[in-house]
Amino acid sequence: MNATLRTQSKLTRGDVLAWIARYAGVIAENRQWLTDLDAAIGDGDHGANMDRGFQAVLAKLPALAEADIGAIFKAVGMTLLSTVGGASGPLYGTFFLQAAQPLAGKTELELNDWIAAVEMGVNGIIKRGRAEVGEKTMVDTLAPALAALKAAAQAGMGWKPAAQRAADAAHQGALSTVPLVARKGRASYLGERSAGHQDPGATSAFLLFDSLAQVVNDADTPAAPRSAHAA
DSSP: OOHHHHTTSOEEHHHHHHHHHHHHHHHHHTHHHHHHHHHHHSOSOHHHHHHHHHHHHHHHGGGGTTSOHHHHHHHHHHHHHHHOOTTHHHHHHHHHHHHHGGGTTOSEEOHHHHHHHHHHHHHHHHHHHTOOTTSSSTHHHHHHHHHHHHHHHHTTOOHHHHHHHHHHHHHHHHHHTTTOOOOSTGGGGGGGGGTTSOOHHHHHHHHHHHHHHHHHTTOSSOOOOOOTTOO
């Protein structure tokens, strides 16, 4: 891990690339878990779709080694739009494309830069999916993660505690979808029967923030997936 993260001040371009590569690996490792979650309330293809998309992203990362972070995010978003099926491609593609805007030209990120990017990404997803917190979607993960980042920044925290708090909030957000009745997407067709199942999109969104926390904290290997009933 480079010195900038040890001083908890900035995230570098190399760290961003490492995070995206880590997330691609985590998605591959948890492909079946995400598929199982989706099979209960959806089409059963979330794991496969996400894995296909991020393997395509992974293949493009070497060519982005000298790109600015905004350009990296834009490339990720465009790749996901073109390779991921179902709702996941447009939603994750939108997140990265919107998040790319405030990061244009940057090769290092202060925590507030990341917060601005996440906020743009989350707002893009909310606008595109017309979803709100409590409707059993990835917004139930993204909104608390963003709130945790903002609270950490306001408290003067550095990258490590901020990233971990966002991951923890994302985890709780994903778990919060278990008792909810789906109001959006294919799961909404099940009505009350959708309750009792963890939303797969909320879960993959949690893994996105958890992967970043792992990279920021210089973890040697990806952590085992936290289950639907983890504390």
